Amino acid sequence: MPHQPVTPVKRNFARSMRREPTEAEDRLWQELRGRRLDNIKFRRQVPMGRYVADFVCAEARLIVEIDGSQHAESRHDQERDAELKARGFRVLRFWNEDVLKELDAVCDTIIAYVRDESLQPWR
Secondary structure, eight states: OOOOOHHHHHHHHHHHHHHHHHHHHHHHHHGGGGGGTOOOOOOOEEETTTTTEEETTTTTTEEEEEEOOGGTTOHHHHHHHHHHTTTTEEEEEEEEEHHOHHHHHHHHHHHHHHHHTTOOOOO
């Protein structure tokens, strides 16, 4: 899939998402920022084509998405994941509740996916 330039509208939207994260996004970012998690580089709210990815590890081609219940069985998310996969990324999704209640397990899972690029997300 060819690279698409990021529009100013998309860039501003990503900035607003960084300024107003959900509680779960903020909690996970505190673990990911500044290479705190196993010295892995992550960026947050990254414009990618028509979408904005919550967290991206470019080196491992891994996107981490934090979802609320409105994302259950979401056709939009399926289309989004298909486009991001076509760009060569794996998309790992966690529920907000998982991040808030099981942060260590979420972080361990992220480390495993970064270290083993053959692992494929389960949902």
